[in-house]
Amino acid sequence: MNLEPTKRQHAVLRMIESHRSAGEPPPTFREIGQNLGIASVSAVAKHVQALRRKGLLNLSDGRSRSLDVISPLRALQNPVVHIALFGSIPAGYPQHREQEADACVSVDIETLGFKPTRNTFALRVSGDSMIGRHIVHGDVVVLEHGPEPRPGDIVAALVDGESTLKTFVRKNGRPFLKAENPKYPDLMPAEELMIQGVFKALIRKAKE
Template sequence: MLSYLHKLEAAGAPPPCFREICVELGYQSTNAAKKLINRLRDAGDVTFQPGRARTLKLAKTPETGVPLLGSIAAGFPDNQDVGRIERLQFNPLNFGIRNPTDAFALRVRGDSMTGRQFFDGDLVLLDRSAKPKNQDVVAALIDQECTLKTLVVRNGKAWLKAENPAYPDIIPAHDLQIQGVAKAVIRILAA
């Protein structure tokens, strides 16, 4: 039944009436369809308004976990577009992020942060509401390009430092915006 409702919703079709549910499921009685819908409602899978036609809807369950928004250069900054959004199923509160909606994750690309133990392929968990401090690892937008680096603040001036001597410091020509402060690195070990 739920797959039928998903199919209708994806096609932009109106919700089915009880007779259409009977036809779809091979029921003889609309009473059987009503009982099924009531069970789905009690389970939290659907909502509807009794006594009104075509109000059946799939229940929208809140998304959980942390969105994985793509990748970030840990090398020279780039402006790579964000790909499809996945969600990592863990609680950001366990990593010191006070508001779960401020948490996001990015996959590390490159080797400029190996001195701080961020390696190519790692996932970095970031907090967009944390106030960045000197020596924090940050996801930054510098002159319209994204990168993962250590924030350095001296005498009121801020720049980004790589944690690999093969890479230079990055001093903003125009603009430096901190997108998030790193709270954790997640490394998947090969079996």
């Protein structure tokens, strides 16, 4: 038996996949038919049957909207979380500010390395002040508000009304923030600055 889907069957697969990817509930047979211009439910049912035989589609019976594309990756997938991305955080802390978010970053928790809370947020990096820690202009950094930074941690702090990345260090027992770029050698006393979050992860896209 041929295990490759036909064109029409492939269209059904793609429709189900796109629903999943968009975060919508899986379509019903009738919704699939409507989308593909098929008037009869049983025609859709036949496509589904064929795809199940070919091992490409799952359908738990007795449950509505349970169509699920089978892929080797599916078994490896982890829960995906959605994090608010800000250009900058004008003042204070990022909690309960989701409504002011510029965009949304969605990543699975395994790749992210931790399970985010309400205190997790993301910033777009501007400038190369953290080049020494291999964080460059345009990167998106994920931060967590709350935990006490340890020496060496990268933190976001409010400097001159802007969220800025610095390294948290201690000198003579007192906390300071420093940029990781020889062009900005100054140390700033950390007590006077509001630390908005501690660096947890980074995402970068290639230029263009």
